[in-house]
Amino acid sequence: xxxxxxxxxxxxxxxxxxxxxxxxxxxxxxxxxxxxxxxxxxxxxxxxxxxxxxxxxxxxxxxxxxxxxxxxxxxxxxxxxxxxxxxxxxxxxxxxxxxxxxxxxxxxxxxxxxxxxxxxxxxxxxxxxxxxxxxxxxxxxxxxxxxxxxxxxxxxxxxxxxxxxxxxxxxxxxxxxxxxxxxxxxxxxxxxxxxxxxxxxxxxxxxxxxxxxxxxxxxxxxxxxxxxxxxxxxxxxxxxxxxxxxxxxxxxxxxxxxxxxxxxxxxxxxxxxxxxxxxxxxxxxxxxxxxxxxxxxxxxxxxxxxxxxxxxxxxxxxxxxxxxxxxxxxxxxxxxxxxxxxxxxxxxxxxxxxxxxxxxxxxxxxxxxxxxxxxxxxxxxxxxxxxxxxxxxxxxxxxxxxxxxx
Numbered sequence: 263x264x265x266x267x268x269x270x271x272x273x274x275x276x277x278x279x280x281x282x283x284x285x286x287x288x289x290x291x292x293x294x295x296x297x298x299x300x301x302x303x304x305x306x307x308x309x310x311x312x313x314x315x316x317x318x319x320x321x322x323x324x325x326x327x328x329x330x331x332x333x334x335x336x337x338x339x340x341x342x343x344x345x346x347x348x349x350x351x352x353x354x355x356x357x358x359x360x361x362x363x364x365x366x367x368x369x370x371x372x373x374x375x376x377x378x379x380x381x382x383x384x385x386x387x388x389x390x391x392x393x394x395x396x397x398x399x400x401x402x403x404x405x406x407x408x409x410x411x412x413x414x415x416x417x418x419x420x421x422x423x424x425x426x427x428x429x430x431x432x433x434x435x436x437x438x439x440x441x442x443x444x445x446x447x448x449x450x451x452x453x454x455x456x457x458x459x460x461x462x463x464x465x466x467x468x469x470x471x472x473x474x475x476x477x478x479x480x481x482x483x484x485x486x487x488x489x490x491x492x493x494x495x496x497x498x499x500x501x502x503x504x505x506x507x508x509x510x511x512x513x514x515x516x517x518x519x520x521x522x523x524x525x526x527x528x529x530x531x532x533x534x535x536x537x538x539x540x541x542x543x544x545x546x547x548x549x550x551x552x553x554x555x556x557x558x559x560x561x562x563x564x565x566x567x568x569x570x571x572x573x574x575x576x577x578x579x580x581x582x583x584x585x586x587x588x589x590x591x592x593x594x595x596x597x598x599x600x601x602x603x604x605x606x607x608x609x610x611x612x613x614x615x616x617x618x619x620x621x622x623x624x625x626x627x628x629x630x631x632x633x634x635x636x637x638x639x640x641x642x643x644x645x646x647x648x649x650x651x652x653x654x655x656x657x658x659x660x661x662x663x664x665x666x667x668x
Contacts, residue, residue, distance in 0.1 A: 355602030
Protein backbone atom coordinates (compact mmCIF):
# COMPACT_ATOMS: atom_id res chain seq x y z
CA UNK A 263 0.00 0.00 0.00
CA UNK A 264 1.65 3.20 -1.20
CA UNK A 265 1.66 6.59 0.53
CA UNK A 266 1.49 9.43 -1.99
CA UNK A 267 1.67 13.19 -1.49
CA UNK A 268 2.06 16.33 -3.56
CA UNK A 269 1.98 15.98 -7.34
CA UNK A 270 1.94 12.16 -7.17
CA UNK A 271 -1.18 12.22 -4.96
CA UNK A 272 -2.86 14.73 -7.28
CA UNK A 273 -2.17 12.50 -10.29
CA UNK A 274 -3.63 9.51 -8.43
CA UNK A 275 -6.79 11.47 -7.55
CA UNK A 276 -7.17 12.45 -11.22
CA UNK A 277 -6.81 8.80 -12.27
CA UNK A 278 -9.42 7.73 -9.73
CA UNK A 279 -11.77 10.57 -10.70
CA UNK A 280 -11.56 9.51 -14.35
CA UNK A 281 -11.99 5.80 -13.73
CA UNK A 282 -14.65 4.05 -15.75
CA UNK A 283 -15.79 0.66 -16.94
CA UNK A 284 -13.46 -1.32 -19.20
CA UNK A 285 -15.89 -3.59 -21.00
CA UNK A 286 -14.85 -3.41 -24.63
CA UNK A 287 -13.09 -6.80 -24.69
CA UNK A 288 -16.07 -8.89 -23.56
CA UNK A 289 -19.01 -6.79 -24.73
CA UNK A 290 -19.32 -8.63 -28.10
CA UNK A 291 -19.65 -11.98 -26.25
CA UNK A 292 -22.29 -10.58 -23.92
CA UNK A 293 -24.19 -9.09 -26.85
CA UNK A 294 -24.34 -12.54 -28.50
CA UNK A 295 -25.72 -14.12 -25.31
CA UNK A 296 -28.35 -11.40 -24.85
CA UNK A 297 -29.47 -11.60 -28.47
CA UNK A 298 -29.58 -15.41 -28.37
CA UNK A 299 -31.87 -15.40 -25.33
CA UNK A 300 -33.97 -12.61 -26.83
CA UNK A 301 -34.54 -14.61 -30.03
CA UNK A 302 -34.60 -18.18 -28.73
CA UNK A 303 -35.97 -17.82 -25.20
CA UNK A 304 -35.90 -20.87 -22.94
CA UNK A 305 -33.90 -22.98 -25.37
CA UNK A 306 -30.95 -20.59 -25.28
CA UNK A 307 -31.45 -19.84 -21.59
CA UNK A 308 -31.28 -23.53 -20.65
CA UNK A 309 -28.16 -24.09 -22.72
CA UNK A 310 -26.33 -21.29 -20.92
CA UNK A 311 -27.77 -22.16 -17.49
CA UNK A 312 -26.64 -25.78 -17.76
CA UNK A 313 -23.21 -24.64 -18.91
CA UNK A 314 -22.56 -21.88 -16.37
CA UNK A 315 -25.25 -21.74 -13.65
CA UNK A 316 -25.16 -25.31 -12.37
CA UNK A 317 -28.67 -26.05 -13.64
CA UNK A 318 -29.25 -29.80 -13.89
CA UNK A 319 -30.92 -31.22 -16.99
CA UNK A 320 -34.03 -32.16 -14.97
CA UNK A 321 -34.28 -28.86 -13.08
CA UNK A 322 -36.94 -26.28 -13.77
CA UNK A 323 -35.77 -22.68 -13.84
CA UNK A 324 -38.27 -21.77 -11.13
CA UNK A 325 -37.39 -23.07 -7.67
CA UNK A 326 -40.46 -24.90 -6.29
CA UNK A 327 -42.10 -23.27 -3.27
CA UNK A 328 -41.67 -26.53 -1.34
CA UNK A 329 -37.89 -26.24 -1.79
CA UNK A 330 -37.92 -22.62 -0.61
CA UNK A 331 -39.88 -23.62 2.49
CA UNK A 332 -37.58 -26.56 3.15
CA UNK A 333 -34.56 -24.25 2.86
CA UNK A 334 -35.99 -21.98 5.55
CA UNK A 335 -36.10 -24.99 7.88
CA UNK A 336 -32.56 -26.06 7.05
CA UNK A 337 -30.69 -22.88 7.94
CA UNK A 338 -29.52 -22.33 11.49
CA UNK A 339 -31.68 -20.47 14.01
CA UNK A 340 -28.82 -17.96 14.31
CA UNK A 341 -29.01 -17.13 10.59
CA UNK A 342 -32.82 -16.92 10.67
CA UNK A 343 -32.64 -14.45 13.56
CA UNK A 344 -29.98 -12.38 11.77
CA UNK A 345 -32.01 -12.29 8.56
CA UNK A 346 -35.08 -11.13 10.46
CA UNK A 347 -33.25 -8.36 12.32
CA UNK A 348 -31.45 -7.12 9.20
CA UNK A 349 -34.69 -7.24 7.19
CA UNK A 350 -36.52 -5.26 9.89
CA UNK A 351 -33.88 -2.52 9.89
CA UNK A 352 -33.75 -2.32 6.10
CA UNK A 353 -37.56 -2.28 5.86
CA UNK A 354 -37.85 0.51 8.46
CA UNK A 355 -35.27 2.61 6.62
CA UNK A 356 -37.08 2.01 3.32
CA UNK A 357 -40.38 3.17 4.84
CA UNK A 358 -38.69 6.43 5.79
CA UNK A 359 -37.94 6.88 2.08
CA UNK A 360 -41.55 6.55 0.92
CA UNK A 361 -43.19 9.59 -0.66
CA UNK A 362 -45.54 11.46 1.65
CA UNK A 363 -47.78 14.46 1.09
CA UNK A 364 -47.45 14.71 -2.68
CA UNK A 365 -50.90 13.60 -3.77
CA UNK A 366 -52.15 17.10 -4.66
CA UNK A 367 -49.49 17.62 -7.33
CA UNK A 368 -48.07 14.27 -8.34
CA UNK A 369 -48.92 10.61 -8.14
CA UNK A 370 -46.24 8.06 -7.32
CA UNK A 371 -47.05 4.63 -8.69
CA UNK A 372 -45.03 1.54 -7.93
CA UNK A 373 -43.61 -0.47 -10.82
CA UNK A 374 -45.58 -3.61 -11.62
CA UNK A 375 -42.67 -6.06 -11.88
CA UNK A 376 -39.01 -6.07 -10.91
CA UNK A 377 -36.15 -8.51 -11.37
CA UNK A 378 -33.60 -8.73 -8.53
CA UNK A 379 -30.19 -10.16 -9.42
CA UNK A 380 -28.39 -11.99 -6.60
CA UNK A 381 -24.83 -12.97 -7.56
CA UNK A 382 -23.58 -16.51 -7.06
CA UNK A 383 -20.09 -17.42 -5.93
CA UNK A 384 -18.39 -19.30 -3.16
CA UNK A 385 -20.68 -17.92 -0.46
CA UNK A 386 -24.43 -17.14 -0.42
CA UNK A 387 -25.04 -13.39 -0.77
CA UNK A 388 -28.19 -13.23 1.33
CA UNK A 389 -27.63 -9.54 2.04
CA UNK A 390 -28.02 -8.61 -1.63
CA UNK A 391 -31.36 -10.39 -1.71
CA UNK A 392 -32.50 -8.35 1.32
CA UNK A 393 -31.23 -5.09 -0.16
CA UNK A 394 -32.93 -5.51 -3.54
CA UNK A 395 -36.20 -7.19 -2.53
CA UNK A 396 -37.19 -5.16 0.54
CA UNK A 397 -37.25 -1.67 -1.05
CA UNK A 398 -39.31 -3.12 -3.91
CA UNK A 399 -41.76 -4.58 -1.39
CA UNK A 400 -42.02 -1.31 0.53
CA UNK A 401 -42.61 0.54 -2.75
CA UNK A 402 -45.53 -1.82 -3.45
CA UNK A 403 -44.15 -3.76 -6.41
CA UNK A 404 -46.58 -6.62 -6.95
CA UNK A 405 -44.34 -9.04 -8.88
CA UNK A 406 -40.78 -9.52 -7.65
CA UNK A 407 -38.62 -12.11 -9.40
CA UNK A 408 -35.21 -13.18 -8.11
CA UNK A 409 -32.58 -14.68 -10.39
CA UNK A 410 -29.39 -16.25 -9.05
CA UNK A 411 -26.96 -18.80 -10.49
CA UNK A 412 -27.17 -22.04 -8.52
CA UNK A 413 -28.73 -20.38 -5.43
CA UNK A 414 -27.58 -21.89 -2.17
CA UNK A 415 -29.96 -22.94 0.60
CA UNK A 416 -29.36 -19.71 2.57
CA UNK A 417 -30.48 -17.57 -0.38
CA UNK A 418 -33.58 -19.73 -0.85
CA UNK A 419 -34.35 -19.47 2.87
CA UNK A 420 -33.99 -15.68 2.83
CA UNK A 421 -36.34 -15.46 -0.17
CA UNK A 422 -38.93 -17.62 1.57
CA UNK A 423 -38.74 -15.58 4.79
CA UNK A 424 -39.35 -12.39 2.76
CA UNK A 425 -42.37 -13.95 1.06
CA UNK A 426 -40.73 -14.27 -2.35
CA UNK A 427 -41.85 -17.32 -4.33
CA UNK A 428 -40.44 -16.54 -7.79
CA UNK A 429 -36.79 -17.58 -7.60
CA UNK A 430 -35.05 -18.78 -10.77
CA UNK A 431 -31.85 -20.84 -10.99
CA UNK A 432 -30.19 -18.72 -13.69
CA UNK A 433 -27.55 -16.04 -13.66
CA UNK A 434 -25.15 -14.10 -15.84
CA UNK A 435 -25.99 -12.22 -19.01
CA UNK A 436 -28.56 -14.86 -19.90
CA UNK A 437 -30.61 -14.12 -16.77
CA UNK A 438 -30.56 -10.38 -17.49
CA UNK A 439 -31.75 -11.03 -21.06
CA UNK A 440 -34.53 -13.32 -19.82
CA UNK A 441 -35.78 -10.69 -17.36
CA UNK A 442 -35.58 -7.92 -19.94
CA UNK A 443 -37.31 -9.70 -22.83
CA UNK A 444 -39.14 -12.60 -21.21
CA UNK A 445 -39.14 -16.30 -22.09
CA UNK A 446 -41.79 -18.99 -21.71
CA UNK A 447 -40.48 -19.73 -18.19
CA UNK A 448 -39.47 -16.25 -17.02
CA UNK A 449 -41.86 -13.33 -17.62
CA UNK A 450 -40.31 -9.99 -18.53
CA UNK A 451 -40.03 -7.28 -15.89
CA UNK A 452 -40.21 -3.49 -15.87
CA UNK A 453 -36.86 -2.99 -14.16
CA UNK A 454 -33.74 -4.98 -13.20
CA UNK A 455 -31.73 -4.18 -10.07
CA UNK A 456 -28.77 -5.65 -8.28
CA UNK A 457 -25.01 -6.03 -8.75
CA UNK A 458 -23.16 -8.73 -10.67
CA UNK A 459 -19.98 -9.54 -12.52
CA UNK A 460 -18.84 -7.88 -15.75
CA UNK A 461 -21.11 -10.07 -17.88
CA UNK A 462 -24.12 -9.06 -15.81
CA UNK A 463 -23.14 -5.39 -15.88
CA UNK A 464 -22.63 -5.31 -19.65
CA UNK A 465 -25.91 -7.16 -20.18
CA UNK A 466 -27.72 -4.54 -18.08
CA UNK A 467 -26.14 -1.85 -20.23
CA UNK A 468 -27.27 -3.59 -23.43
CA UNK A 469 -30.90 -4.05 -22.34
CA UNK A 470 -31.25 -0.62 -20.73
CA UNK A 471 -33.23 0.84 -23.65
CA UNK A 472 -35.77 -1.99 -23.47
CA UNK A 473 -35.95 -2.51 -19.70
CA UNK A 474 -35.10 -0.05 -16.93
CA UNK A 475 -32.06 -0.76 -14.74
CA UNK A 476 -30.77 0.75 -11.51
CA UNK A 477 -27.20 1.54 -12.62
CA UNK A 478 -24.00 -0.18 -13.71
CA UNK A 479 -22.05 -1.45 -10.71
CA UNK A 480 -18.34 -2.17 -10.85
CA UNK A 481 -15.76 -3.25 -8.26
CA UNK A 482 -16.22 -2.06 -4.67
CA UNK A 483 -14.63 1.23 -3.59
CA UNK A 484 -13.80 2.10 0.02
CA UNK A 485 -12.54 5.55 0.97
CA UNK A 486 -11.81 6.82 4.46
CA UNK A 487 -11.22 10.52 5.04
CA UNK A 488 -9.78 11.88 8.27
CA UNK A 489 -6.80 13.13 10.21
CA UNK A 490 -7.77 11.56 13.52
CA UNK A 491 -9.26 8.28 14.65
CA UNK A 492 -8.05 4.79 15.42
CA UNK A 493 -5.71 3.40 12.78
CA UNK A 494 -6.82 -0.18 13.52
CA UNK A 495 -10.47 0.76 12.82
CA UNK A 496 -9.52 2.54 9.59
CA UNK A 497 -7.39 -0.39 8.43
CA UNK A 498 -10.11 -2.90 9.36
CA UNK A 499 -12.67 -1.13 7.14
CA UNK A 500 -10.27 -0.92 4.19
CA UNK A 501 -9.39 -4.61 4.48
CA UNK A 502 -13.04 -5.59 4.98
CA UNK A 503 -14.09 -4.02 1.69
CA UNK A 504 -10.93 -5.25 -0.07
CA UNK A 505 -11.89 -8.89 0.57
CA UNK A 506 -14.75 -8.60 -1.94
CA UNK A 507 -12.54 -8.78 -5.00
CA UNK A 508 -8.92 -8.17 -6.11
CA UNK A 509 -10.25 -5.23 -8.17
CA UNK A 510 -11.49 -3.34 -5.07
CA UNK A 511 -10.11 0.20 -4.64
CA UNK A 512 -9.20 0.93 -0.97
CA UNK A 513 -8.15 4.57 -0.33
CA UNK A 514 -7.26 6.52 2.81
CA UNK A 515 -7.01 10.33 2.60
CA UNK A 516 -5.43 12.24 5.48
CA UNK A 517 -3.38 15.30 6.35
CA UNK A 518 -1.45 13.42 9.05
CA UNK A 519 1.80 11.72 8.07
CA UNK A 520 1.87 9.90 11.40
CA UNK A 521 -1.64 8.48 10.93
CA UNK A 522 -0.85 7.60 7.31
CA UNK A 523 2.14 5.52 8.39
CA UNK A 524 0.20 3.82 11.17
CA UNK A 525 -2.80 2.96 8.94
CA UNK A 526 -0.48 1.58 6.26
CA UNK A 527 1.18 -0.74 8.81
CA UNK A 528 -2.19 -1.93 10.14
CA UNK A 529 -3.57 -2.52 6.64
CA UNK A 530 -0.60 -4.64 5.61
CA UNK A 531 -0.73 -6.60 8.88
CA UNK A 532 -4.52 -7.03 8.90
CA UNK A 533 -4.73 -7.97 5.23
CA UNK A 534 -1.86 -10.43 5.17
CA UNK A 535 -4.03 -13.43 6.07
CA UNK A 536 -6.70 -12.68 3.47
CA UNK A 537 -5.48 -13.49 -0.03
CA UNK A 538 -8.16 -11.53 -1.88
CA UNK A 539 -7.79 -8.44 0.32
CA UNK A 540 -4.00 -8.59 0.14
CA UNK A 541 -4.15 -8.65 -3.67
CA UNK A 542 -6.57 -5.70 -3.82
CA UNK A 543 -4.41 -3.71 -1.41
CA UNK A 544 -1.24 -4.50 -3.38
CA UNK A 545 -2.83 -3.53 -6.70
CA UNK A 546 -5.00 -0.58 -5.77
CA UNK A 547 -4.50 0.37 -2.11
CA UNK A 548 -3.21 3.88 -1.56
CA UNK A 549 -2.83 6.47 1.18
CA UNK A 550 -3.12 10.04 -0.12
CA UNK A 551 -1.42 12.66 2.03
CA UNK A 552 -3.17 16.01 1.56
CA UNK A 553 -1.62 19.38 2.36
CA UNK A 554 -4.82 20.68 3.96
CA UNK A 555 -8.25 19.59 5.11
CA UNK A 556 -9.77 21.50 2.20
CA UNK A 557 -7.62 19.60 -0.29
CA UNK A 558 -8.50 16.29 1.36
CA UNK A 559 -12.24 16.98 1.07
CA UNK A 560 -11.83 18.16 -2.52
CA UNK A 561 -10.04 14.92 -3.42
CA UNK A 562 -12.82 12.86 -1.84
CA UNK A 563 -15.52 14.71 -3.80
CA UNK A 564 -13.60 14.33 -7.05
CA UNK A 565 -13.19 10.59 -6.52
CA UNK A 566 -16.93 10.22 -5.71
CA UNK A 567 -16.51 6.85 -3.95
CA UNK A 568 -19.02 4.09 -3.35
CA UNK A 569 -18.37 4.03 0.43
CA UNK A 570 -16.79 6.85 2.44
CA UNK A 571 -16.14 7.18 6.18
CA UNK A 572 -15.70 10.72 7.55
CA UNK A 573 -15.49 12.69 10.75
CA UNK A 574 -18.75 14.44 11.66
CA UNK A 575 -17.25 17.90 11.06
CA UNK A 576 -16.56 17.03 7.41
CA UNK A 577 -20.04 15.69 6.65
CA UNK A 578 -21.53 19.03 5.45
CA UNK A 579 -18.81 19.37 2.81
CA UNK A 580 -19.31 15.98 1.12
CA UNK A 581 -21.13 16.23 -2.19
CA UNK A 582 -20.38 12.97 -4.01
CA UNK A 583 -20.67 9.54 -2.39
CA UNK A 584 -22.74 6.39 -2.65
CA UNK A 585 -23.08 5.93 1.11
CA UNK A 586 -21.54 7.95 3.96
CA UNK A 587 -20.45 6.55 7.32
CA UNK A 588 -19.79 8.98 10.18
CA UNK A 589 -17.42 8.33 13.06
CA UNK A 590 -15.35 5.48 14.45
CA UNK A 591 -18.20 3.06 15.11
CA UNK A 592 -20.04 3.40 11.81
CA UNK A 593 -18.29 0.42 10.28
CA UNK A 594 -18.82 0.14 6.54
CA UNK A 595 -19.75 -3.52 7.07
CA UNK A 596 -22.77 -2.33 9.10
CA UNK A 597 -24.13 -0.75 5.93
CA UNK A 598 -23.38 -3.91 3.99
CA UNK A 599 -25.69 -5.95 6.19
CA UNK A 600 -28.02 -4.57 8.79
CA UNK A 601 -28.02 -0.87 9.70
CA UNK A 602 -30.76 -0.11 7.15
CA UNK A 603 -29.41 1.97 4.22
CA UNK A 604 -28.89 0.05 1.00
CA UNK A 605 -25.62 -1.57 0.00
CA UNK A 606 -26.39 -1.55 -3.73
CA UNK A 607 -24.34 1.55 -4.48
CA UNK A 608 -22.91 3.46 -7.46
CA UNK A 609 -19.26 2.95 -8.41
CA UNK A 610 -16.83 4.33 -11.00
CA UNK A 611 -17.77 7.93 -10.24
CA UNK A 612 -21.51 7.45 -10.75
CA UNK A 613 -21.97 8.90 -7.24
CA UNK A 614 -21.43 12.30 -8.88
CA UNK A 615 -25.07 12.18 -9.97
CA UNK A 616 -26.90 9.54 -7.93
CA UNK A 617 -26.85 7.68 -4.64
CA UNK A 618 -27.59 4.06 -3.80
CA UNK A 619 -30.70 1.99 -4.40
CA UNK A 620 -33.80 3.38 -2.66
CA UNK A 621 -37.55 2.89 -2.59
CA UNK A 622 -37.76 5.63 -5.23
CA UNK A 623 -36.04 3.31 -7.72
CA UNK A 624 -39.23 1.23 -7.70
CA UNK A 625 -41.67 4.12 -8.12
CA UNK A 626 -42.56 6.14 -11.20
CA UNK A 627 -43.79 9.69 -10.81
CA UNK A 628 -46.80 10.49 -13.00
CA UNK A 629 -47.93 14.11 -13.06
CA UNK A 630 -51.66 14.79 -13.24
CA UNK A 631 -53.16 18.12 -14.29
CA UNK A 632 -56.70 19.39 -14.56
CA UNK A 633 -56.95 22.94 -15.88
CA UNK A 634 -60.16 24.92 -15.36
CA UNK A 635 -61.65 27.17 -18.04
CA UNK A 636 -60.61 30.20 -16.05
CA UNK A 637 -57.12 28.81 -15.60
CA UNK A 638 -56.73 28.21 -19.32
CA UNK A 639 -57.88 31.74 -20.03
CA UNK A 640 -55.11 33.05 -17.78
CA UNK A 641 -52.51 30.93 -19.62
CA UNK A 642 -53.90 31.50 -23.12
CA UNK A 643 -51.58 34.28 -24.20
CA UNK A 644 -48.45 32.60 -22.85
CA UNK A 645 -49.26 29.24 -24.46
CA UNK A 646 -50.20 30.64 -27.87
CA UNK A 647 -47.21 32.98 -28.00
CA UNK A 648 -44.80 30.14 -27.26
CA UNK A 649 -46.54 27.74 -29.67
CA UNK A 650 -46.47 30.24 -32.54
CA UNK A 651 -42.84 31.09 -31.80
CA UNK A 652 -42.02 27.42 -32.26
CA UNK A 653 -44.04 27.24 -35.46
CA UNK A 654 -46.61 24.86 -33.96
CA UNK A 655 -49.76 26.58 -35.11
CA UNK A 656 -52.05 23.62 -34.32
CA UNK A 657 -50.94 23.78 -30.68
CA UNK A 658 -52.06 27.40 -30.56
CA UNK A 659 -55.33 26.59 -32.33
CA UNK A 660 -56.15 23.96 -29.70
CA UNK A 661 -56.11 26.80 -27.17
CA UNK A 662 -57.99 29.31 -29.35
CA UNK A 663 -60.73 26.71 -29.90
CA UNK A 664 -61.36 26.47 -26.17
CA UNK A 665 -61.17 30.20 -25.56
CA UNK A 666 -63.08 31.44 -28.59
CA UNK A 667 -66.17 32.23 -26.54
CA UNK A 668 -64.24 34.31 -24.03
